[in-house]
Amino acid sequence: MQIVFEKPKALSDTPTHYCPGCTHGIIHRLVAEVLDELDITGKTIGIAPVGCAVIHFNYFECDVAQAAHGRAPAVATGLKRVNPDNIVFSYQGDGDLAAIGTNETIHAAARGENITVIFVNNAIYGMTGGQMAPTTLPGQVTQTSPYGRDTKTAGFPLRMCELLATLDGTAYAERVAVDCVKNILKVKKAIKKAFQYQIEGKGFSIVEILSSCPTNWGLEPVKALEWLRQNMIPYYPLGVFKDKEVSR
């Protein structure tokens, strides 16, 4: 029998804990494919966040440090400064990266820390059961914005790529989405570029991936992707916000 399709070598055989229809699985696979293609799993160190991806150390076949909530870029900094030849990436959600860890994110970028950040933005706190995130859209209903996010009292969502693009230390910032096959191919391309920039020592690279949370959005997986397309993409436009190579 001939094997025609298999999982990337950088992914372990462990079944994931993610909910049905969750897009973390796709993103994990894309990161792993890039690790395989660049042949860097053996020198890569991942950072697991606090959030749904907290136990990603069970899934990636590289060394992994689990970090305190929001501190992944600081932990990545420590690891990278000790062994600059290692490839260090953090994998973080919106609450982790854009609320409790905003400071660490911005300053790692400002320092031009030569690390890669995979930022999964699904506009909600997933692990704790669906609370309002820093990226929850105006009017979006969550457990802690039961009448819809009221910008008068809860303020406005953060557009992290736009924010980070203003910093000189940011080498590459792109926003992509896992809503359809065409866009998923773009996600892979962006992740690969982000890792390549790190290999070339260009500085801080971030890929923001608009993603869905069917469970906490209360939508079927396909409808969740439609919701993402109709609501998130207009607020969070896709595209490259910073590319050191192009702007030079």
Add this chain to the structure above:
Amino acid sequence: MAEKVLMKGNEAIAEAAIMAGCRHFFGYPITPQTEISAYMAKRMPKIGGTFLQAESELAAINMVYGAAAAGARAMTSSSSPGIALKSEGLSFLAACDLPSVIVNIQRGGPGLGGIRPSQSDYFHATRSTGHGDFHMIVLAPNTVQEMFDLTLEAFDLADKYRMPAMILGDGMLGQVMEPVDISRGNNIKTYEKDWALTGTKGLRKRNVVNSLYLSAEELEVLNFQRFEKYKEVEKIARTENCLLEDAEVVVVAYGICARIAKNAIDTARQNGIKAGLIRPVTLWPYPKHQLKAAAEKAKAFVVVEMSMGQMIEDVELSIRCSRPVLLCNRTGGMVPTREAVLESIEKAALLKGEQNADSI
């Protein structure tokens, strides 16, 4: 005789760290410990090390977490309010069994407090360092020489027992200048770290540094195992004793207070009072056996500290409240005088051993 170098206490800590092989220092400015960062900023670039001024204490301790996870000797330093911010990271370092050295040059509190010397973080260092069941090794120097020596030792103990170790100093020890023999720094032991995150290179299974255990059964076992290790660590508890053999009044003091107490017991002896001193060098593990042994001969204890009375609880626990224990304290950045300690010794000398201090 080895050549001595005149150094500030804070500089002695920084130089000892470098001699111990620490090449990764992550700091954030706060008085009265900033000389450590300044020293590291000057030295690290010249020896291929990292000095990084982090965006916050939280970031600094988590950078230490990353560097320690990579197997490097890493350090951060701060003073009281900044150390409180590091609590999160300290708990994670302990939970992941990561060796690391943290320096607290204490200042007066609570809140922003002041910038004068204090010992009011004793509880934080030995009791409530962070959330969860854990300890860190806490060493308390009382001279600039000891700032140097104990920093060397902190790195060694941290690696040996795979746990965070703290140097608990104060603003006075940090700022004072004294001659230091740095020759001990030339003999450094290193440890194999096969658990470190350095990349599998395709040659081994992945290493993971993690403190999340969703299985309560598993987490309980791990906590019990860590506390078994702590039983071993408790053997390093030690004191420096002065004139203790025949002492009827035992003064217990650490850090700068111990130096003041040494003067006071000399004067007390001249005045005919058999006074002695126990200076805990390790605050965790606390030298409870040494205290208990002293209680067999002593009639009363005097605890001298720059807080509202924190270490006094460990003294009372160690001697099972079998003798009266008087507190001689200053707080808020004030330092006890020799005269005040002497007065407490004289008061203690009048007590009979079976009497409880509260009843007088």
